[in-house]
Amino acid sequence: MNGYWFLFRRFSRALWFLPALFCASAVLVVILAYLSANLFPEGLEESAIPITVSADALRNILGIVASSMLAVAVFALSTLVNLLTSAAQTGSPRAVPLFSGNRAARTTISVFIGAFLFSIIGIIGLSSGIYTLGGRLILFIATLFVVFAVVWALIRWVREISVVGRVVEMTSRLEDATRQALDRLGRDGLYGCSAGEGSPIGHEVAAGSVGFVQHFDPHALQDLAEDNGLVIHVRVRPGDYVDHAAIIAVVVGEADEAVLKAIRGDFIIGEERTFDSDPGFGFLVLADVARRALSPGVNDPSTANHVLTVQTRLLANWALKKKEEERKDPPYPRIRFMPVSPERLLDKAFRPISYEAASAAPDVQQALLRGLTSLARISPNAFAKAAATLAEDFMARAASEGSHQPDIAALRKVAADLTEGTERPRPSTSSG
Structure with a gap:
């Protein structure tokens, strides 16, 4: 994803962006209605056109729309704020941008505000x-279109408020965001770059700021490398924490200060992690939803089971994809990148949940082990070893916090089956 496109996507998701755009469009339509009057003959009579609207009648129609849309827009905004607050309390505050940046909600509110203006x-x-x-x-015809748009927005808003704030809807949007980030990562975990290993020697590019790596632009880096005969080793991944002295890239070849500055500009560092290029953040927020559901104040084990199923499905579908490394030439051959390993993603998805699941109900514990077993069976080369290690660690926690021996014995049996399965040779169903 191009860095400018990444920034535009973030900018356009702001809650105020679409309302401002609709307001500008409303002003433009009214101005065009005035200017387009020149298209009609000067001595045009009312009998020459099929529909005539007096200024008073049109003023009354617009008055009704203005008075109603102001109330509806204020009501819609207050409802959205309440729903977002509820979503943050029942799920995770990190998932709220997926609702506030949702196009349906922003478009609906934009229609209300634009119609008012x-x-x-x-x-x-x-x-x-x-x-x-x-x-x-012309103004009357434009008003008819505005009325139709308002009716459509009202129907859409009723649908939107019926799902916003529900945990299932939150996990669904988190799953979609994480799946898109995994697609950008690629099955080989390289974002389209070439695999890089070791410690290259060259010009070091420091982050220059404190925050999280939100995105890097391999396309722009590839252009810089080709133009200057360089090989750029990217030393950080989206989601990594950096400070002023952290090395984000090592440039092999002759590069002046302007080139190094341009390379630094192709890395976007912000105050918090984002979903776009960071699948680990999606897994982390999904885990937060499950951990909150397992807290004593919420006590919702079914949600934790659902999140574990979502995590398993995301990792399994990603592992079953064909590796990009099978292609002869990666899209960005001059950019070397340390691949994101499947073990790292598995740990991000399941380990945080295992902390609370160790003392949770037996069905949650079995759901966690079931997910690990499924991943080890679906893609043993990618997940078997990491899944067995995580299951062993989880069983140690569950045994130390549990008191009912039959439950612990049942969990040990599931964990033992997983461990034995990793030791037996299995035919691989994945290329990774």
Whole structure:
């Protein structure tokens, strides 16, 4: 993903962006209605057109739209704020941007605010008498489109408020965001770069700021490397914490200060992690939802079981994809990257949940072991060893915190089956 496109996606997801865009469009439509009056003959009579609308009638229609849309827009915004607060309390505050940045919610509120502004400007224009008969006709047609848009937005808003705040909807959006990040990562974990190992010697590029790596632009880095005959070793991954002295890239070849500065500019470092290029963050937030569900104040083991199923499905589908490394030439051959390993993703997804699951109900404990067993069976080369290690660690926690021996014995049996399965040779169903 291009760095500018990454920034634009973040910018366009702001709650104010679409309302501002719709407001500008409303102003433009009203202005065009005034200017388009020149398309009609000067001596146009009412009998020459099929529909005529008086200034008073049009002013009344716009007055109704303006008064109702102001109330509806305020109500919609307050409802959205309440729903986002509820979502943060029942799920995870880190997942709230997936709701506030949702296009359906932003578009609906934008229509309400845009319709209000359109009506206000139209009333001002009618009151000042700047519209001719042709201008009023165009304004009336535009008003009809606005009314239809408002009706459509109201129906869409009813659907939106019926799902926002539900835990199942939150996990669904988290799953979609994490799946998209895994697609950008690629099955080989390289973001389209070449695999890099060891400690290269060259010009070191420091982060220059404190925060998290949100994104790097391999396409722009590849262009820089080709233009200057360089090989760029990326030393950080999206989601990594960096400070001023942290080395984010090592440049092999002759590079001046301007090139090094351009390379640093292709890394986006922000205050918090994002979902776009960081699948580990998606797994972490999903784990947060499960851990909150297992807290004594919530006590919702079914949600934890659901999250474990989602985590398993995401990792399994990713592991079964064909590796990009089988291609002869990666898209960015001059960019060397330390691949994100399947073991790292598995640890991000399951280990945080295992802390609370060790003292949770037996069905949650078995769901966690079931997910690890499924991943070890589906893609043994990628997950078997890491799954067995995590299951062993989890059993140690569960045994130390549990008191009912039959439950512990049942868990030991499941964990033993997983460990034995990793020791027996299995035919691989994955290329990784």
